[in-house]
Every structure is written in structure tokens, then in C-alpha cells.
């Protein structure tokens with residue numbers, strides 16, 4: 252009896268973890284390679300922030316590249332070869348944070364395709380309203 256239960260538990264654990272791995276590997280890559288600069292949540296203390304938070308980045312990416320394929324292509328290229336001319340984020344962000352350092356050597360193109368596709372699918376989170384671009388319609392009085 253007990254053995255059967257153990258096997259069952261083990262089985263579902265394995266199934267669960269392989270399912271989670273597929274869903275999470277892109278996020279894990281992001282956590283390891285990007286999250287030290289790009290926060291996944293709204294930063295609590297703006298004074299320690301070194302790069303725009305992920306939701307803000309994706310909001311601006313999607314304004315320029317609403318199509319996922321274009322957005323992923325743009326981001327993979329930008330992350331390996333950033334430049335002021337290519338950047339879609341607000342000019343004051345570039346001024347404040349400086350240009351993103353190229354992540355060449357830190358992340359591969361294949362990893363980037365995974366990461367940026369996950370970013371596109373999950374950010375900005377539903378209901379997110381940015382602070383820029385006069386997007387506060389209906390909020391406050």
C-alpha cells in the first residue's frame with residue numbers, strides 16, 4: 252500500500268517537474284542573465300534601479316513591434332548589439348541608465364529567442380499601466 256502511494260507520488264512529481272521545466276526554463280534564463288538589471292516587478296526603490304523594469308521595457312517594445320515575431324527579432328538583435336539609434340525605450344531612460352551593455356558572451360542567440368518570446372507572452376502583466384506616455388486615463392482625479 253505504502254509503496255504504491257510512494258510510486259504514485261514520485262510519478263506525479265516527475266510529471267509535474269518536467270512540465271514546469273518547459274514552462275520555466277525561459278524564466279530561469281531571464282532570472283540568471285537579465286534580472287540583475289531588469290526587475291520583474293515594479294521596483295520599490297527607484298534610487299537603486301539600474302535599468303527599466305521588464306514590464307516597462309515590454310510595453311515600449313510592443314508599441315513599436317506589436318507583432319511577436321518582429322519583437323523577438325528586434326530584441327535578440329538589440330541585446331547582442333545595442334545602439335542608441337535602435338533603442339525603442341524613452342529617451343530619458345537612455346539618459347538616465349545609459350545604453351544597455353551588449354550581452355554577447357553572457358547569453359546565446361538561441362537562449363535569447365527563448366527569453367524574449369517568454370517576455371513577449373508574459374509582459375507587461377495584464378492591467379499594467381505605465382507611467383509614461385500619458386497613459387493614466389481613468390486613474391486618479
Ligand code: HEC
Nearest residue numbers: 284285288301302308326338339340348349350351354358
Ligand atoms: C548590466 C545591466 C543589464 C543587463 C544584464 C541586461 N540589460 Fe537590458 N537594458 C539595460 C539598460 C540600462 C537598458 C535601457 C537602455 C537601453 O535601452 O539600451 C536596457 C534595455 C533593454 C531592452 C529595451 C531595448 C530598447 O529598445 O531600448 C530590452 C528588450 C532588454 N534590455 C532586454 C534584456 C534581456 C533579455 C537581458 C538578458 C539577456 C538584458 N536586457 C540584460 C541593462 C541591462
